[in-house]
Amino acid sequence: MTDTILALNVGSSSLKFALFSTDSGEWPELLLRGAIEELATAPRLKMQAADGTLLQEVVWKDSGDIDAVLPSLLDLISAKREREKLVAVGHRVVHGGRDLSAPQLVTTDLLTALDDLVPLAPLHEAQNIAPIRTLIRLRPELAQVACFDTAFHRTMPDVAARIALPRDYEAAGIRRYGFHGLSYEYVSRRLREIAPHLSKGRVIAAHLGNGASLCALQDGRSIDTTMGFSALDGLMMGTRPGALDPGVLLHLLQQRGMSVAQVEDLLYRRSGLLGVSGNIASDMRVLIASSEPSAREAIDLFIYRCAGQIGALASALNGLDGFVFTAGIGEHSPIIRKAICDRLQWLGVEIDEDANSNNAPVISTEASTVEVRIVPTNEEAMIAHHTLSRVSGLRTPDA
């Protein structure tokens, strides 16, 4: 009987899952994968075999939470892989705070530490922890490993991590952590395999999904990133504004009399593409298809802000050798990639329009001084890798 590992990646708009065999060495082999979209409103699951063949589709009648869908998910997976035995589950946990800088086996103490981090990531942390507790109840024999989005950014120098507040705030943990680290760790490792000439150089990776950020990679390690203390900072996102003048917060609280809960809701759930488009959508596909001027304005702002922050990270890297697009928008939207790249001509970026329209691995021209690539991310593979390393007592090799 083959042992398997389940990787769970709960994002702000979906639950992605993937099942891996533990038999194949350092990198577990993919057996099946899938996603549950619209978790909060109308959950629908799609499960595919490793070769992409559709295995199953399920639509739940009621809106649910992860707790409600997880038992069905486990049943559906074991029905498809009857001959394998699930031995461990790895979880993406968005915030590891100041102390959790590497994947950890789940213990009661760890869960208590994670509970304390919930206010730092209101859109994610509680959703990340919920399936861990449900699984302790449903399947107490399973080993569980928490893999942190913040961990990969531990290599950021102090000058990039520091916030310009009085020193005692930093001592209390108010510093820039960065997120999407599992995605950037995967992209960095993948670059080492497919573009070793780039992986040693100065690269910006753009994780453009529902949440969005940039990471400046030097020699494969994070030296700066656009998200900071929380997953609110940096780029404009599906429902978050990105970098915001803190004076706006004071104004909302003092002059408009908004409560803290209202401001939190505004910043995490009602801003970004959704807010600027006038509630048309947070989904880039819907905005691109819309003829409403407000949809166009939301897209234009997303591109403008993204290009500006690429400039800032290019300065942190003292130049640019490579640029990588990844995640939902980055991997699938030629229109957005082109619009961003058109604003990077001053950096020597030149796009090959055919390659870009075809989502080719390299989308820059020969003449471009920056090699622009699409690298599909695989946070689940990274989670499975760390989980296998933890449960088999191996140390994870450094990225």
Ligand SMILES: Nc1ncnc2c1ncn2[C@@H]1O[C@H](COP(=O)(O)OP(=O)(O)O)[C@@H](O)[C@H]1O
């Ligand atoms: N073909 C496409 N064109 C434009 N945007 C796309 C396309 N496919 C996916 N997306 C965008 O990708 C986003 C989801 O990205 P993803 O990385 O899966 O997000 P998350 O992990 O945060 O749930 C969607 O909100 C959608 O806007």
Ligand SMILES: CC(=O)OP(=O)(O)O
């Ligand atoms: C950290 C973060 O924003 O994650 P996601 O893109 O999954 O929302």
Ligand SMILES: [Mg+2]
């Ligand atoms: Mg994601």
